[in-house]
Amino acid sequence: MAGKVKPRVKVPKKAEKGEIIEIKTLISHKMESGQRKDKDGNTIPRQIINHFVCKYNGEVVFESDWHGAVSANPYIAFRTVATESGELEFIWTDDDGSEYSTTAKIEVS
């Protein structure tokens, strides 16, 4: 489903050193739970994003494991301390092994 998956992140462009910033992320994904049945009564196989990680200049600052009960188009918001200027990397891992990623720059003064 790589073609349809679009990650979006909201990170402040600038922050003061030591400031706690909020990061919001959203990714388009059906998050097929494995609980639904098609019209013939066959179970639709599970296909979800099962892992999310945020790295700040390469260091993991937040991580989350997801199961079938995470809603479609998963949204997650969390906080991190603005330590230095650089790049935040966001990686979502699909049940099929695909990885979806995006980055955001931050300037810390």
Added chain:
Amino acid sequence: MVRNIGSSALDRRGFLAAGAALIATTTLVGKAARAALPEVEAAIKEILGDRTAEEGRISLDLPEIAENGNTVPLTVEVESPMTEDDYVAAVHIFAEGNPQPTVASMSFTPRSGEAIASTRIRLAKTQTIHAIAEMSDGSVFTATREVKVTIGGCGG
């Protein structure tokens, strides 16, 4: 509510049974809505190991009534200084009325600054949500929250 819930299976079962009885008599939560409770109990026990869970420090925010069980906003916040010596390591969310009760786990670090996370979850029916927070010093805190679901969000 009971503080310092014992981690032994007996204490835990007694506590949960008491909780179940209370909920059954005070609300419309039926037996079916708690179908996955033994699984949640087992998962919590596995996280706890020999440790004892305490109540408090967690604020688990969900709507009282969720009209659409497909997307129910959830925010969990744990009180902690979030320093190298004292921080929230992980928070686990369980939904005891879902066909598969494990919802999500979140890992924090001192660099989180604050242990807060928000997401959106699916709830199959009216039920109780459990949050378990593991602290860096080994202590564990739990919180629960009941959500009434108008239209369930799992089958289809």
